[in-house]
Amino acid sequence: MAERQSIRILPSELANQIAAGEVVERPASVVKELVENCLDAGASRVDVAIERGGQGLVLVQDDGWGMPSEELELAVTRHATSKIGRVEDLFAIRSFGFRGEALPSIASVSRLRMASLAADQQEAWSISVEAGRITTQGPDALACGTRIEVRDLFFNVPARLKFLKTQATEAKRCQEIVARLALAHTAVAFGFTTDGRTLLRFPPGQELARRLAEIWPPPICEGLAPFDFSLHGIRAHGLAGKPEAAQARGDRLLFYVNGRPVQDRLLVSCVRQAYSGRLLSREYPQVLLFLELPPEEVDVNVHPAKLEVRFKDEAVIFTVIRRALLQALETEGHGVHPSGNNLRESAMPFGRKASADPQQPAKFPSYSEFQASESRQSSLDIRHLASAQPSPRTESTTPGPYLSGESKTEAYADTSASSMDSVDSRTDARPWTESARPAHASRPTGPTCVAGQVLPEHAEHGAPVYLGQVADTYLVLCLPDGSLGLLDQHAAHERVLYARHASQSGRSEKRALAVPLELPLHASEQSKLDELWSELLDLGFNLRRPRPDLLTIVSIPAMLEPAAARDLLRESLTGQSSPDGRLHDLWALLSCKAALKANQPLAQAEAMALLTEWAATPEREYCPHGRPILIRLSAKELEKLFKRS
Structure with a gap:
């Protein structure tokens, strides 16, 4: 057990370092505090330069009203400020800094030099501080305003250095601080330079939209x-x-x-x-x-x-x-219909007749070709009514309302195939029902759905039955427990494609372009491209960089059309997707671009191919973005909808 220590006043050096820990977290914190001081000083121009991510040097210069020589020493003393003088001022603060902690806190963990020329003085004055101790003071050469140099940040507290990120990351954070302050003060000119390279240059009086377009x-x-x-x-x-x-x-x-x-x-x-x-x-x-x-x-x-x-x-x-x-x-026309929410993949209005685009190639081959090419069986047995054998006992002469619109032959669900109780051991796909039914369990007593009619059970085991497509977006299924299933074809195909990418990481097929595509790069996209370069290559892109502001696309992922590949790159580089530069985020984006869309009619074979592939896919309940793929409506829920209580 620790021994009791007597209460004592902390040494000023230690107190300053503790305060610095609250205010100065990283180089970007220094930039923020110093630039805000410039704005409080009425500056019309602020220039920021950093070296080694800000750890080597943070230099901030403005053309504000400056400080007289007799106040420079006070400026690096804790709790000395010109911005508040009484308690009431705390409740009417209009300036950025007011605690009087920024400069002394920064000076306590760096080598700081500050020069300033007050508007009513003829000669500038400077002061140097190292680890919180004033080392020199004297006259200086400065045309106007204030110039502050912060060198060797955290040189006397090396334990803090291990919490810093790479120099490139710290430099980016400094740049973001300057950009963000520049957006709020469009009347002020700003410049930002890192290791001699100018990244931001905003003229004074710039419109907000124009300034934002630079960022x-x-x-x-x-x-x-x-x-x-x-x-x-x-x-x-x-x-x-x-x-x-x-x-x-x-x-x-x-x-x-x-x-x-x-x-x-x-x-x-x-x-x-x-x-x-x-x-x-x-x-x-x-x-x-x-x-x-x-x-x-x-x-x-x-x-x-x-x-x-x-x-x-x-x-x-x-x-x-x-x-x-x-x-x-x-x-601006971005509103939603007053009766409900907008969906990203919105369905076509019910009852509207859809026709497939003859110019649009089928996304899936025929069902038999699909099974032959994939050489694997689904963990679930999915049936379609048109291929089922009719029962000789109750064949009807009156066709029911077929949702698919492809067949008018009355049919029953064929339940002679293997039961859906068995799940392929190679996948972790969950069963269709909420919990797996043991092989010895009795068959659910719910009805089997067939082409708009309800028929009695006629087999020991059952399987999901594909009924058709609604609004060219949702596949309608009768599930083994008698419930109705609606499956989002876009979300299901996304999950299938995502699983393929995950299983083929680093081995994605490429398609060479006869004529390479060129993609101009915005300044913000250039740095994002550097972050994502290796991931994009793993995804199947072959890229060239003839100059910093231009990207040449030589080959693309095999499953994408050139236009979709260009869109994927653009969205990745603008940050709309793959926020952390991780490969699985790019897989999700690629899957979304290549997947079936809403309002896309599917032939029976195409729908069956999608369902069979999706049934064997791990984690199939949700798409890579977290949206549900299959919605179930139980018999009780349907009864409630029809008020059959």
């Missing part, structure tokens, strides 16, 4: 709609993306409260509520939201780095943001 790829920016709504002195304005451009990560949800970048769960909840019914559960839209309200209505003093805020009236905030976003979604 986000064109396909994202082209779909943004403006919004502006005010209520009770609170204003929400900005840009909102189309639901169709949603992505799997929320890194393009940018929130500002009175010009301050924040991360807030309430604001995320507001956005998701506004997009409710337009997105899948794991998708996030692109939203650039500026919230303006009286300072006394928001508390920004709840986080050392001032990333979180607390609102006085959350209900009003929620209402304002939701109505503002709905304004953008509905006026």
Whole structure:
């Protein structure tokens, strides 16, 4: 057991390092604090340069009003600030920094040099600080404003260095900080350079959309709609993306409260509520939201780095943001039908006659060709009515309402094949019913569905029966327990293709292009391409990079058409999919691009081929994006729908 230690005042050096741990997490934290100081100083131009991801050097220079020589030493002293002077000021904060902790905290874990020229002075002055101790002071040469150099970050606390990522990752985070602040201050010019290479250059007075186009790829920016709504002195304005451009990560949800970048769960909840019914559960839209309200209505003093805020009236905030976003979604034609939600793969209206496109090749071969080429049997025995043998006892002369529209021969389900109780041991596919039925269990007493009629059982065992296709999107099945099944053909095919990619990782077939495709690259796409390069090669692409802003596609995955391959690359590089650069995210995107679509009629053989392949696929209940593939309606649920209680 540890011995009791006496209470004592911490040495100033240790106290500064503890404070630094709260404020200075990584080089991007330094960039954020210093640039915000520039904006508080009335700067019209801010230039940021870093080296070695910011660990070697962070240099920030502005043309603001500067500091007089006698205040430089105070600026690197803890709890010294010009932005608040009394308790009441904490409830009306309009500046970024106000605690007086940033500069001394940074100086305590680095070698800092600061030069500044006050507007009313003739000569600039500088101060140098190493590990929190002032080393030199004296006159300096500076035309205007303030220049701060932070070198060798964490040199005196090496334990902190192991928590940093690669230099490229840290540099990217610094760039994102500058870009985000630049979006909130379009009147100010910004520049960002890393290791001598300029990555950002924003002129003063630039329009928000133009500035955002330098950060986000064109396909994202082209779909943004403006919004502006005010209520009770609170204003929400900005840009909102189309639901169709949603992505799997929320890194393009940018929130500002009175010009301050924040991360807030309430604001995320507001956005998701506004997009409710337009997105899948794991998708996030692109939203650039500026919230303006009286300072006394928001508390920004709840986080050392001032990333979180607390609102006085959350209900009003929620209402304002939701109505503002709905304004953008509905006026730009992104709204949903008032009677229900939009689906990504929406079905054709019921009763509308569909015709297959004669120019569109079949996605599946005939059922017999499929079985011969695949050389494997499904774990489930799936039947189609047209191929079943009629019972000599009760053959009907009146055809029933066939959903498939391909046959008018009355037929019964053929149950002579093997029972669906046996599941192929090579897969972990789950049985059709919620729980596996033992081989010795009695047959369910529910009816067998045949072509719109209900017939008595006539066999010991049964199997799923394919009835037809609805709205050229859903395959209708009669399940062994007598329940009705609706299977989404797009989602099922996605799961099948995804399983193929997972089993053939690194061995994907390629198709060479007679004429290579060229894909111009936006600046943000270039860095994303570097992250995904090896994964794209594993996926089946053969790529060339003649210059940084151009990609040449020499070969593509065999299952894709050139146009779909180009779309897959573009969506990957814009971040709409594969958010973490992992191969399975690219498999999901590739599967989505190559899979059957909604509103695509299927012949009987094609539907049977899909069902047979899907039945043998692991984890077949959900598509790679988490959507359900098969919906079951039990006899009791059907009785409720028809009010047969």
